[in-house]
Amino acid sequence: MAAANSLEGKVAIVTGGASGIGFASVKAFLAAGALGVTIVDLTSSALSHAVSLLSPSDHSRILTYTGDVSHPSTAAEYVAKTVEKWGRVDVSVQCAGISLPSKNVVDMDVEEFDKTISVNLRGVFLGLQQSLKAMLASPSGGKGCSVVLVSSQLAFDGYPGSAPYSASKAALRGLMTSVAQEVGPQGIRVNAVAPGPIDTPMLADFPSEGHTTKGNIKRAGQPEEVANAILYLSSEMGSYCSGTTLKCDGGWSKWC
Ligand code: NAP
Numbered sequence: 001m002a003a004a005n006s007l008e009g010k011v012a013i014v015t016g017g018a019s020g021i022g023f024a025s026v027k028a029f030l031a032a033g034a035l036g037v038t039i040v041d042l043t044s045s046a047l048s049h050a051v052s053l054l055s056p057s058d059h060s061r062i063l064t065y066t067g068d069v070s071h072p073s074t075a076a077e078y079v080a081k082t083v084e085k086w087g088r089v090d091v092s093v094q095c096a097g098i099s100l101p102s103k104n105v106v107d108m109d110v111e112e113f114d115k116t117i118s119v120n121l122r123g124v125f126l127g128l129q130q131s132l133k134a135m136l137a138s139p140s141g142g143k144g145c146s147v148v149l150v151s152s153q154l155a156f157d158g159y160p161g162s163a164p165y166s167a168s169k170a171a172l173r174g175l176m177t178s179v180a181q182e183v184g185p186q187g188i189r190v191n192a193v194a195p196g197p198i199d200t201p202m203l204a205d206f207p208s209e210g211h212t213t214k215g216n217i218k219r220a221g222q223p224e225e226v227a228n229a230i231l232y233l234s235s236e237m238g239s240y241c242s243g244t245t246l247k248c249d250g251g252w253s254k255w256c
Helices: 019-031 046-053 056-061 074-086 109-137 163-187 225-235
Strands: 009-014 036-041 063-068 091-094 144-148 188-195 243-248
Touching: 009 019, 009 074, 009 109, 019 036, 019 063, 019 225, 036 046, 036 074, 046 063, 056 063, 063 074, 063 163, 074 109, 091 225, 109 144, 109 163, 144 163, 144 225, 163 188, 188 225, 225 243
Parallel strands: 009 036, 009 091, 036 063, 091 144, 144 188, 188 243
Antiparallel strands: none
8 A cells, every 4th residue: 555645646746846845846756656747947947957856767757847837828838738748637736936135115116016926826826726627627526636835934924025925925825725615525635835944045035144043943944844744735644634834934933
């Protein structure tokens, strides 16, 4: 019998999968026996580099798709290509996200707000919507499928200079809890993870004070530690989790 955290025979999509938490999730899914993983990211160079870091024996289980997740047709295309190659989508991890340079709201142009919302919220909405359509259209009608949205601890606590980012990540909670109720009866689980400071290229762009002094664990997390939480929610290990946000933040969250 397969282990509960196995993804044996399952087909997954990971957006933002060429770097950081997304790439760690791709590696975790391959190690868990996934039949296929579609990696979506912004540039073909980042995707080629990511694939070059994987074992050549895993390359046949990888499909790459280059596109901007905020573009209206991107999600429909990466889902269609996944279904074309492997016949279905079982797991969708909506991980692509951006964090623009720190700026207070009073100094901000509306274009900066719109840019963050378009990638972090609209991109996730489109990916969630298209993934669910494919899951519901499968012979199982979606039973056993899982979607994980990558939110942030800043969705709970906010951070000065990061209002649009925090707002976009908080909005994922409303999206996730509503859709979890819409498709739960069909057997599709929709959940989120809320990472704290994780040692990825994105963190390098973030104000660094406090990463080693705040929280309970006094260090930044590793992308693999969040990937473990994503694998938990994606696999049968998390079979009774629906509409929940799993914090993976070393105790950074102050209020919840
Ligand atoms: P990362 O290493 O920068 O990875 C994000 C990936 O998404 C990059 O490859 C990036 O491409 C890609 N991407 C950005 N915009 C895209 C778009 N419009 N379409 C397609 N792909 C796009 O960052 P990460 O830390 O792993 O972040 C992954 C997720 O975790 C994000 O949603 C982030 O908000 C969230 N998160 C991160 C932390 C943290 O401390 N690292 C904490 C909480 C939540 P480019 O490099 O070309 O931009």
